[in-house]
Amino acid sequence: MAKFIDVLLVEDDPITIMVCDRIIKMTSFAEKVKSCENGKIGIDYLSGLNQDGPTPTIIFLDINMPVMNGWDFLEEFEKIKSRFSSLPRIYLLSSTVDPEDYKKAQKFTLVQDFISKPLSKEALQNIN
């Protein structure tokens, strides 16, 4: 029995996607992992979901991505979040060391936490 049903991974690096997908599944963190290559694709996917259908419970969000980065995604998601009956919990997943990024993250209430890459089993265990 997995911890969560639906997890969305917004990440442009294929290796990171593969690694995350593998870990999530290995640790039975989620039954289903959906990945999007950048923020734009992520927003487009979320917008396209059936309002009554299942929505991702957890979103792992990278910051540095082409076309639409993590911050752009968060701003765009603010615009569409009213559509969701239950809002996903967003975890920033990044290698950043820039303190500005941490400050910026606090401005978004949907952001639960900042997880440093690589995503580890321990990090997943702390998410309940």
Place this chain on the structure above:
Amino acid sequence: MITGLVDRMALNNISFLTYIEKLLPETNTGWLVVDNKLRIISYNAAYNQFHNLFSGADVGFKENLEEEDFSSFPESFISALKTILSCETEKAKLQIDYLGQIISSFSISMLHISSEEDKFEGALIMVQKKETKSLMSTKSENEDFFKLLVNTSTSVYQLTDAALVFTYTSAAIENILGYTASEILGKNAIELVHAEDKEHVRDWLINIRRQPEKLFTSEYRLKNKNGIYIWIENNARNMLNNSSINAIVMNFRNIQAKKVADEALIHAEQRLSLLLNNTEESFILLNSRLRIVTYNKAAQERSPFFYNTELQSGLSVLDLIGRDEIPDYISLFEQVFKGKEIERETTFVDADKVTHIYSHTFRPVLTTHADIHGVFITSTEITERKKLTEEVAIHSDRLKTAQNIARLGYLEYDTTSKTFFCSELFYEILGLPGPLENCGQLAFLRDMVHPDDKELVKKEVKKSILQGKDFNLEFRFNSTDGNTKVILAMGGSEKNDKGKTVKLRVTLQDITDSKMAILAIQTLESKFKSLFENSIDGVILSKEEGDIVSANPAVCDMLGYTHAEMIGLKSFDLLDVNSPLVTNMHDAQKETGSYIGELFLKHNKGYYVPVEVTSTLMKDGNDHCYLSTIIRDITEKKKTESEQKALTEELLKNNQDLQQFSFITSHNLRAPVANLLSLLSLYNKENPLDEFNQLLIEKFEEATQQLNQTLNDLVNVLVIKSNTNIERETVSFTDVFLEVKKNIDNLLHQQKGVIKANFSEVDEIQYNRIHLESIFLNMLSNAIRYSSPDRNPEIKITSYKTDDWIIVEFADNGLGMDLNRYRDRLFGLYQRFHGNKEGKGLGLYMTRSQVTAMGGKIEVESEPGVGTKFKIYFKLQD
């Protein structure tokens, strides 16, 4: 009174010694004065007679007597003389007799005399003939002759015959006229008489001859041996009929002194009467019964007693004064008769109601015996004098007060009498203890003048006395209390009618304190002056209304004006009156009287100079307001400040860039490392043949290469960033374009793209060829990479020039971008904007780094779906 006056005058005219010398020869007492060596000092005729009697010789013209001269004198005389001369006794009295044809008895007095003052010691011998007796009784007829000799108290005895020829002359004639007796014998009595007197002497002699036995006296002048006329009084008696005498007997004496006195009396009387009748002073002579004896003209008008009554000799003054005044005047006269001199003032109002004040002096009139036999009253009107005296008193009081207030000392020097008058302050100012003896005062004061000023003082005073110039001089004076004072002396001289300087008047003022203060101020002033002239800071002194009164060289230099131009300006000519800084300054000055701050001052050439000013309002001694402003040119400071600011900003920016760079690089390094770590963690070590392991290895390789690439990219970036000293060369845009085009020809061909390059306007640039090629490559490859799928790429390259820049534009018809979203990160490291493309987010970052490193910049215009235009600015080299 008049006699007394004349007597005094006579006494004054003839000195006492002369008087004695004239008098003694006439006495019958013989006298001889010798010193202790018997040198003859003086003797008279009577002594000579006596001496001749005993020694048989005259004292004559001997200078010195010898002991043997006295050898025939009686023993008692000789021994007495010895004791006197040797000072054994002071006084000796003896009596000696001459026993000859005539017996004479002499009483002798000897006196030791000494005078330390004259260093004289000697003896006075006085001889008094007591009696004479003739031993020759047979010659009784001679008795009368000798009696006559004894009885006549004259000095020279003479006998003449009927023809008036001298038959005998006593030796005393030599003392009076200088002739010896023998020289006179045989001469006529009229012979030596003064020409003016001859007539009356002749008459006198004729009378004598005519009237025997009768004594006739006459005064006349006889010529002495030196040709000088001597007044004599001659008594003569005709004894021709006396058979035993048979001669005219004469004896005469010298009356020169008396005659001189008489003449003086005559002159005095003449002068007195002249005085009496012409003087303003009135005289009234009263006798002892207070009756008027005589009076002068003036007395009628200024009588102390009777103002309207006419004076008249014989009137008693008591009848002429008011009854009530009588007791007062009686007591006054009583005092006068006791010998006192009394002064009294009276006041009299005349018919015109003018008040006259008189001063009267009541003096006793003395007889020759010092008895008082009358009163002499002199009166003078003193109305004017009194008034003057009062005025003078007031004036001198005022003057004194003024002098005291002004602390002025006053010195008056009378050049005629050589006397000084000095005010009390004079001494105080000079620090002298008090009045000095007049005698030598000038020399004393001169000695106290400071040595360096002596010549000046002397010169000025001399000039004033000789030429009557006023002087005004300052000199130093060493007062007795040891201090040196600075004295201001102002003076001038007063001349009499003849133009001769009679008085020198000098005021003195102690200006030591003010002088010292001035000196201190001058020192201070010169110090400030030097500060003012040499200060690096500008200094302006302006009036409250703005007129510039003073400006130092520094400020003139700073603002490009000459000193004269500066003085003609007003302070607001230098200010930008519209500037809020100026308003601030005025407000602050009004509120606090001073201002410290920055301003801009207008230079003569029109531009503004940034300055820092410190201004203070101040008042001078006359309550005038001045604004003193110290100005410092801060152009350099401002320049440095802005340079520093720019530098700081640049540094800050660089620092931010570097920080950002480090954040980004660390992120981009961590990302592949994180992947590697994750991949490792997923590796199935227990079963190496696990199928998934194979995939992991592939990914592992991929991640490792990714890391390597990232490191290589970073190294490239760092090279560009750190290498600021890039060599420039002349590079042609055409050459560079053709070179780069070779590298992208394949790609361009695949996309069916076209590049239109136009470098006709500018083709050459001083730049680094490698950089320029890298820029062109990035620009062109981006344009092709992000071309629109809807159309074939078309790229235009154009170069042109402005004043500062050479600009190259790269315009494409590609995808375009939403710059509102991406402008911030467009040139950022590892920023990518297009999905599914091979960009690493490094190209534009590198391009911008290369451009900015050479002083240039990049601008971008873009529209999504239309295309993008990059403008690259290359800075022109100076």
